[in-house]
Amino acid sequence: MEVKAQMEISDAEWEVMRVIWTLGSATSHTVIEALSEKMGWKAATTKTLLGRLMKKGALTAKKNGRAFTYFPEIPEQEAMDVATISLFDHLCQMRAGATLTALAKHVSLSQTDIANLQKLLTEKAKTAPEKVSCNCLLDDCHCQ
Incomplete structure (x- = not known):
């Protein structure tokens, strides 16, 4: 999983990326309008976030007259996977x-999602240890 060397994307930047991933590409006007409605942001806020995402390599832009059209440089699923793995x-x-159990309770899952998870967990159960080792501070662990 590459995703531009594990770039950090802020919560606000995720909102911008969601708009562009959803549409496939979007003009600055479209992104500004969408996030003004959804988040109540001013145009300057959205433009700043677009600029940050460009610097990070998450977006590219093509100039069309006075407007820019933005394109995602990182696939949505890959970015989600990297962010989740990084958190864990x-x-x-x-x-x-x-934490995974709490997450499963919180998110909406399709029948296919559940079947895929069940299959994966059945496979993992075959080689899973009785207990997972702690990776906290050696002398100061309170997990046990």
């Missing part, structure tokens, strides 16, 4: 399972 890399391994 920072969590206590012993508590990751509980």
